[in-house]
Each structure stands twice: as structure tokens, then as C-alpha cells.
Amino acid sequence: MNNSEILYMIVPCYNEEEVLDETARQLKEKYISLIDRKMISDQSRIVFVNDGSKDKTWEIISRLHEADPEFFSGINLAHNSGHQNAVLAGLMTVKDICDMAITMDADLQDDINTIDAMVEKYYEGNQVVYGVRSARDTDTFFKKFTAEGFYKFMKVMGADVVYNHADFRLMSKRVLCELAGFKEVNLFLRGMVPLIGFQSCSVYYERHERFAGESKYPLKKMLSFAVNGITSFSTKPLKLITFLGIMMCVVSIITFIWAFVVKLFGRSEIGWSSMMCSIWLIGGLQLFCLGIIGEYVGKIYSEVKQRPRYIVDKFINKQQ
Numbered sequence: 659m660n661n662s663e664i665l666y667m668i669v670p671c672y673n674e675e676e677v678l679d680e681t682a683r684q685l686k687e688k689y690i691s692l693i694d695r696k697m698i699s700d701q702s703r704i705v706f707v708n709d710g711s712k713d714k715t716w717e718i719i720s721r722l723h724e725a726d727p728e729f730f731s732g733i734n735l736a737h738n739s740g741h742q743n744a745v746l747a748g749l750m751t752v753k754d755i756c757d758m759a760i761t762m763d764a765d766l767q768d769d770i771n772t773i774d775a776m777v778e779k780y781y782e783g784n785q786v787v788y789g790v791r792s793a794r795d796t797d798t799f800f801k802k803f804t805a806e807g808f809y810k811f812m813k814v815m816g817a818d819v820v821y822n823h824a825d826f827r828l829m830s831k832r833v834l835c836e837l838a839g840f841k842e843v844n845l846f847l848r849g850m851v852p853l854i855g856f857q858s859c860s861v862y863y864e865r866h867e868r869f870a871g872e873s874k875y876p877l878k879k880m881l882s883f884a885v886n887g888i889t890s891f892s893t894k895p896l897k898l899i900t901f902l903g904i905m906m907c908v909v910s911i912i913t914f915i916w917a918f919v920v921k922l923f924g925r926s927e928i929g930w931s932s933m934m935c936s937i938w939l940i941g942g943l944q945l946f947c948l949g950i951i952g953e954y955v956g957k958i959y960s961e962v963k964q965r966p967r968y969i970v971d972k973f974i975n976k977q978q
């Protein structure tokens with residue numbers, strides 16, 4: 659193969675001093691082999707994004723860059739902005755100087771050997787290549803259960819995500835430029851990239867255990883990530899409220915009939931029928947009204963995002 663396009667690796671790092679040297683070593687080895695096989699240009703770089711680490715992460719990145727500037731680059735964020743923002747910061751910084759970019763965690767959980775397949779898929783014409791986990795054997799039962807539940811729940815809630823795909827993916831320059839048009843503040847890249855479209859495919863890999871250090875995604879962060887994903891991508895929860903309101907109104911009609919029948923046969927206490935009817939009816943009406951308000955809130959929410967309304971893939975036009 660002789661397609662020497664420029665590949666930038668974006669690696670977000672938050673307190674990763676224990677793993678960085680090993681990650682850098684393995685990535686450099688991979689780059690050398692890719693460059694030797696002429697799969698990528700020797701202008702390709704590995705960019706570590708330091709997301710406001712409190713340990714020696716930035717010192718290590720600076721040292722790597724000084725020792726090996728033709729392989730390693732670094733971006734230092736002003737403060738801890740979170741994984742998604744760190745990834746986006748890296749991508750947006752390099753989008754004009756690369757042909758393709760791969761995002762990968764620093765902890766070596768994603769299989770570096772998948773990069774070859776990703777690059778090959780890129781040359782086959784794919785603009786996005788998703789890294790998908792084929793097995794979760796190394797995850798604890800709890801992590802596996804919560805993570806898989808997360809993908810299923812996201813689907814039910816109407817957010818289009820690739821099952822078992824985290825943020826290990828290749829994107830072409832084209833996709834990066836389109837991604838720049840997404841102005842939202844609450845980032846959820848896994849939901850945004852499929853929205854962009856274009857030809858895409860998946861490659862499968864086995865996820866390893868963290869090389870060293872500990873996860874920066876405790877349950878609390880994971881839950882807020884899931885809630886953010888759902889509320890940033892779907893107004894289904896608002897619609898559920900409307901639906902619930904309508905259901906309550908239906909139940910209230912049934913309660914009316916029931917209360918009336920019970921009263922007719924003189925078996926009810928004084929005041930019971932009116933209480934029963936009003937509780938259900940008022941509850942139903944309240945939820946229904948909330949749902950209507952929710953519909954409008956949903957509209958405002960999608961308007962303030964100012965997402966691009968369409969993305970043109972090709973423009974075929976013969977000019978004089």
C-alpha cells in the first residue's frame with residue numbers, strides 16, 4: 659500500500675503518569691511500522707491532550723515531545739474539562755493539519771493493533787471507523803452490566819449510538835470539519851458522530867484491562883454521562899410525560915365510572931367518589947399540561963443547539 663496520508667492520534671490524559679510512558683512506547687512502535695509499510699505519512703503525530711492533570715502527566719508529555727518531536731505532540735488544557743471536551747479539543751486543534759484522526763484512551767484498554775484495520779478501512783472509503791468491543795471478559799460483572807445496560811437504555815430512549823462502541827474511532831478530516839459545526843456545550847461524541855453520517859463501518863477488538871492506575875469514570879460520573887447522553891440527544895423523556903398524562907386521564911375516566919357505580923349502589927362513604935375522581939383527573943391533567951410545556955421546552959432545546967440542519971456529502975455540478 660502506498661497511501662501516505664497524515665494520521666493524528668488524539669489521546670486524552672487525566673492523571674495518567676503511570677501509563678503514559680508505556681502508551682507512548684507502544685504507539686511509537688505502531689507508528690514506525692505503519693510508516694514503514696507506507697500506510698501513513700511520516701508527518702503523522704501522536705497528540706497527548708493533558709486534561710488538567712494534577713500529577714506529572716504534562717511533564718511526561720513535554721519530555722516525550724522534546725525527545726521525539728517527530729512522533730509526539732502535546733496539548734495542555736487550562737483546566738480539567740472532562741474526557742469528551744479533551745477529545746474534542748484535540749480533534750479541533752489538529753483538524754486542519756491531518757487527513758484522519760483516531761481518538762483513543764491513554765490507559766491501553768483499546769487495542770493498539772486495531773489501528774491497522776482502521777486505517778485500511780479509511781482507505782477503502784470510510785469516513786468514520788468505529789472501534790467496537792467484541793468481548794467484555796476483562797470487565798468486572800458490575801462494569802459489564804452497567805455498560806451494556808447503558809447502550810440498551812440509550813437506544814430505548816431514542817439516542818442513536820453504536821452498541822459497545824466507546825470513543826475509540828477514526829474520523830476523516832471531512833468528518834472533523836463537519837463536527838466543528840456542532841456547537842453544543844454538552845458533548846456526547848458517541849451520539850454526535852453517527853448523526854454526521856457518511857460512509858462508516860466498525861472494526862472489532864477485545865478490550866484489555868487498564869494498564870495501570872485507576873478508572874476516572876466512577877459510577878457517579880458514568881450515571882451523569884448517561885443522563886447527559888439521553889437528554890442531549892432525545893426529547894423522548896418529555897414525550898413520555900405527555901403519554902403518562904394521557905394515560906392518567908384515561909384512568910380517571912375509568913375511576914369516574916367506577917365511583918359512579920359504587921355511589922349508585924350506595925356503598926361509598928360521603929366524599930369518597932369526588933375525592934377519587936378529582937385526584938386522578940387533576941393528576942392526569944397536570945401531567946398532560948407539563949407534557950405540553952415539555953414539547954415547547956424540547957423545541958427551544960433543539961433550537962439553542964444550533965446544530966447544522968444538513969450535511970452535504972457530494973455536489974455534482976457541471977459548470978460552463
Ligand code: UDP
Binds near residue numbers: 669670673744763
Ligand atoms: N480522562 C480525561 N479527563 C477526565 C477523565 C478521564 O481526559 O476528566 C481520560 C483518561 O485519562 C483516559 C480516558 O479519558 O485516557 C478514559 O478514562 P478512563 O480510562 O478512566 O475511563 P474508563 O475506561 O474506566 O471508562
Ligand code: MG
Binds near residue numbers: 763765868
Ligand atoms: Mg479506561
